[in-house]
Amino acid sequence: MITQTPISTENISILDLEHPGANDAAYIARRNEIAKAAIRFRQTGKLPRVNYTDLEHKTWQQICQKLAPIHKEKACKIYLEGRKKLDISEDYIPEFTDLNAHLAELTGFRLLPIEGLVDSRNFLVNFTERTMLCTQYIRHHSKPEYTPEPDIIHEVIGHVPAFTDEAFVQFLERFGEVISLCTDEGVEKLDRIYWWTVEYGLIKEDGETKVFGAGLLGSIGEMTHAFEVPHHPFDPQVCMNTPFDYTHMQPQLFVIESLEDLQEKMEATFLDIINKYKRFK
Numbered sequence: 001m002i003t004q005t006p007i008s009t010e011n012i013s014i015l016d017l018e019h020p021g022a023n024d025a026a027y028i029a030r031r032n033e034i035a036k037a038a039i040r041f042r043q044t045g046k047l048p049r050v051n052y053t054d055l056e057h058k059t060w061q062q063i064c065q066k067l068a069p070i071h072k073e074k075a076c077k078i079y080l081e082g083r084k085k086l087d088i089s090e091d092y093i094p095e096f097t098d099l100n101a102h103l104a105e106l107t108g109f110r111l112l113p114i115e116g117l118v119d120s121r122n123f124l125v126n127f128t129e130r131t132m133l134c135t136q137y138i139r140h141h142s143k144p145e146y147t148p149e150p151d152i153i154h155e156v157i158g159h160v161p162a163f164t165d166e167a168f169v170q171f172l173e174r175f176g177e178v179i180s181l182c183t184d185e186g187v188e189k190l191d192r193i194y195w196w197t198v199e200y201g202l203i204k205e206d207g208e209t210k211v212f213g214a215g216l217l218g219s220i221g222e223m224t225h226a227f228e229v230p231h232h233p234f235d236p237q238v239c240m241n242t243p244f245d246y247t248h249m250q251p252q253l254f255v256i257e258s259l260e261d262l263q264e265k266m267e268a269t270f271l272d273i274i275n276k277y278k279r280f281k
Ligand SMILES: [Fe+2]
Pocket: 001, 002, 150, 154, 159, 199, 214, 215
């Protein structure tokens, strides 16, 4: 998940009043600790181990155990196969160093820590290096099914399994490459397509509609809601002109025919976008 909010090391500890952890000093201190480790990483290049607490592992377990049967029924094959390949535990939160070691053998994709939200260009351009900037803190334990922002559950349960798929990773790589060539207007168009596919996309499989997007796969509420809103066939032109609101559940979703179909349609769109929104003309 991404927004236009730039990273600020000064506001790490300020949570919106609506945030479930806004009045929990211990939670805020813990987020600061994890955020500072991400900042230190950029200074030292040393990937931090978070050493999650029992309370944090418990929040993870609660969500994973509820999501498991829903995933079995509704998640797409790329996702389910990726979960198997990585053997992500439902009992404890994995460290990035361990996930990266496993991903290195499969696709060479890697997760790097970031302390908070980053602007779309800087987030998406990292795909050129088979890298995703990911938060490491976890949502507040009082509301395990809800998070107003991406957290470790969204990143690892939602996104990471698909990073085991070479074709998907190649798609992300190409996405990042095109981002690096575009003006801000082009980035905005691509950001919307990213949202409606990688974050909130559905996919056809053997005549059935399955869940493909990380924003859906990492959320109990979204997995159910996804089948209660209108579904439209994926069309890059429609998606790039459909704004999104990350503070609410999505009012409609788009269905891709297959990963190959997404890649094919997007290659034509990438060329079109580069042509229209190229930087440094
Ligand atoms: Fe995301």
